Amino acid sequence: MIEEEILRLKEERNALILAHNYQPPELLEIADHCGDSLELSRAAAATDCDVVLFCGVDFMAQTAAVLSPEKTVILPETDACCPMSQMIRPQDVRSLKKEHPGAAVVCYVNTSAQVKAESDICCTSANGVAVVNSLPEKEIVFIPDRNLAAYVASKTDKRIIAWPGFCHVHDRYRAQDVLAARTLHPEAEVLVHPECRPEVVDLADGVYSTSGMAKHARASAASEFIIGTEVGMIYRLVQDNPDKHFFPLKEGTVCLDMKKITLKKVLRSLETLQPRITVPEQVAIRAKKAIDRMLAI
Numbered sequence: 663m664i665e666e667e668i669l670r671l672k673e674e675r676n677a678l679i680l681a682h683n684y685q686p687p688e689l690l691e692i693a694d695h696c697g698d699s700l701e702l703s704r705a706a707a708a709t710d711c712d713v714v715l716f717c718g719v720d721f722m723a724q725t726a727a728v729l730s731p732e733k734t735v736i737l738p739e740t741d742a743c744c745p746m747s748q749m750i751r752p753q754d755v756r757s758l759k760k761e762h763p764g765a766a767v768v769c770y771v772n773t774s775a776q777v778k779a780e781s782d783i784c785c786t787s788a789n790g791v792a793v794v795n796s797l798p799e800k801e802i803v804f805i806p807d808r809n810l811a812a813y814v815a816s817k818t819d820k821r822i823i824a825w826p827g828f829c830h831v832h833d834r835y836r837a838q839d840v841l842a843a844r845t846l847h848p849e850a851e852v853l854v855h856p857e858c859r860p861e862v863v864d865l866a867d868g869v870y871s872t873s874g875m876a877k878h879a880r881a882s883a884a885s886e887f888i889i890g891t892e893v894g895m896i897y898r899l900v901q902d903n904p905d906k907h908f909f910p911l912k913e914g915t916v917c918l919d920m921k922k923i924t925l926k927k928v929l930r931s932l933e934t935l936q937p938r939i940t941v942p943e944q945v946a947i948r949a950k951k952a953i954d955r956m957l958a959i
């Protein structure tokens with residue numbers, strides 16, 4: 663069986679397999695850790711394995727490479743890229759800093775290492791509000807997700823200057839989707855990701871990172887949930903809570919980039935230790951400062 667071969671090679675290579683919550687079930691099953699971006703960054707920073715194999719998208723593997731330059735970091739499919747992370751370039755950040763000289767730059771983890779290198783501090787969907795509130799500056803340039811920026815702005819007194827990037831998966835939800843889902847499942851709690859539009863966030867019962875949703879669903883007394891995030895999340899929620907029911911806020915909200923990694927590609931990567939993700943040292947040193955500052959919160 664391919665899974666057995668992967669596990670055997672994983673031991674041989676002294677590799678750690680990390681999988682984002684949106685990964686296909688067969689990859690979640692073979693991973694050492696499944697989680698949201700913050701949990702996976704922490705796991706990548708803490709491991710003493712020689713190899714970190716990432717089942718996720720480019721920026722996640724890059725973050726691991728920045729945190730652990732001495733390790734071999736592998737992304738089994740280099741074409742697995744988060745489109746939102748490509749909506750802002752380092753030169754855009756430099757222009758923003760010139761336009762707003764007194765502001766701190768907070769970059770969402772869904773950015774390239776080059777963009778992180780231009781930023782003061784990184785954040786994830788799990789800690790965006792805490793990161794912004796930890797800063798002395800009153801003015802914050804928040805990049806690249808306009809929806810996460812709006813959510814953070816609603817929870818802080820700081821002046822938030824947002825970049826107009828977005829996640830094409832979460833940005834598809836509309837207020838009418840929440841109203842329609844509530845009509846179909848009136849007892850259900852509505853849980854959404856902060857990458858959703860404000861009109862969706864405003865109608866939700868809770869706004870969480872993917873692992874925040876998992877934690878909330880376990881703890882909640884409710885037995886039905888409407889889930890406003892990438893549809894792969896529902897597998898993890900059902901596994902954790904076999905007696906509860908989960909309904910997608912809208913059908914067909916799939917991040918195709920999160921589905922590009924397969925068991926076959928993982929096996930091949932463990933055999934060849936390719937494709938390896940590396941970040942130029944001068945970029946990595948600066949990007950690490952922004953990530954470490956976040957991890958210290």
Ligand code: 13P
Binds near residue numbers: 683700772829872873
């Ligand atoms: P989380 O950090 O909440 O898992 O989100 C990552 C992501 O890409 C959401 O679309």
Ligand code: SF4
Binds near residue numbers: 719744746747892919
């Ligand atoms: Fe990027 Fe959205 Fe896919 Fe997450 S779900 S990786 S933010 S495109």
